[in-house]
Amino acid sequence: MSYVFNTGEALLALCENEQLPLHEVMLRRELELTDSSRAALREEMHKNLTVMRASIEEGLQAEYRSVSGLSGGDAQKLFSRASGTFMGADAARAVAAAMAVVEVNASMGKIVAAPTAGASGILPGTLLGLAEVRGWKDGSLIDALFAAAAVGVIIAANATLAGSEGGCQAETGSAAAMTAAALAHLSGAKPAVCLNAAAIALQNVLGLVCDPVAGLVECPCIKRNALGAANAMLSADLALSGVGSIIPFDETVDALRTVGRLLPSDLRETARGGLAATKTAKEITKRLGLSAQAE
């Protein structure tokens, strides 16, 4: 029998028929598709986890400015007033951790694309930001990352993960969906609940455009990662409370694809529309362009 699934329905059928958790089906799929051993796959994921953890620590401690000088230090601002926030200290710290990763990315630091560099904060920030208070050990976090990847491969195969093809919904939306499923998985939820969480997260940001100011992975990307982390926690909480997604996961992914195709190219990473086309964005672009030539 084959463990290679490309839809949510096929994934759930495998979990159901074989009585296996989500991450185990994903691991078996990977063993089938590659020459790797189970130990090597877990070790490779552990390497990713290690870089993820380091990128959060770096982003929360040091105040690197981005290469362009446009951003930096915002993660730490939120982190230091976490206990006074409306969303509560744990959630605020997770959101700050998500921002920290993208700030490190913007400063030419080392990150793990998850699924892209522009959306690299949501998955590590949320999982590792909550790990300590929740008591999640590395073994469970690695399981959760495989569960997240299961959601990611389905979106990649049936829609897209690239902002240039599907807008920000495809990048931070997909990252939030992967993270929501991982959070539900870490909470012991059944595979169907994990996919509900993923579906809700995608539905929440369907249509979100990719409009990077001056074409840089900074504004609004850092705050969109903050939103993605919050979206993932909210969607996991809804699904874990028994709230259904109404529209199933696979159909939501189809909607993501069609909405992406309907978006004009100005709103797909070209920096010609949305926030990138505002007066202030144009001034920033001009300023950075001049400094680039002077260098």
Place this chain on the structure above:
Amino acid sequence: MQVFKTFDIIGPRMIGPSSSHTAGAARLAHLAWHIAGEDVKKARLTLYGSFAETGAGHGTDKALLAGVLGIEPEDTRLRFALLLAKEAGVEYEFLFEADAPGPYACMARIHIEGHTGQITDVLGASIGGGNIRITNINGLEVEYTGEYPTVLVQHLDMRGAISAVTGVLFAAGINVAGMRVFRQAKGQIACMMIETDTAVSDALCKQVRTCSDAVLDVRTIDKH
């Protein structure tokens, strides 16, 4: 339907901010450094198209310079490339050209003068997701992605040259995964690009160098 795997989704581990404008640029220049095969004295780095337009904000210039200094694409010292070049006494200049000399949005020309005075000129493109394609080496049109260990043989376009080189590889038990031959004109300088399943050792590289009078130069490039 394309089938995606786990580490297509979670990974690669990379230096930001952009897989195309930073990670791809670093890989491109690092490959050029491998092709040069020696320490760099001078580098002229030309950024074309989108690299020229938004490269400064993505650190494309630093990534390119780091590459020709031999710094690995995943190395966090990428951001200090300008400083490291000064420390190493490497002269460099950046040029910015709006129009790319090929059908790609992100292109760069890496022109290297090595310690021995040898010139290496590499033109390539960053094609997204950190993937690259080298399109020209020292004036010869090529198509190269760096996915396999590669032997780059510069030779005279003469009968028997190819057979001599592949004969040496065969005798050493090396399997050729892919091979292309490019020449400027009949009887002129040509280039064999041989992708192999296993890496070619320095000793074997020397054997290839001396296997035929037609062979002018041999360089090996590790898998990237």
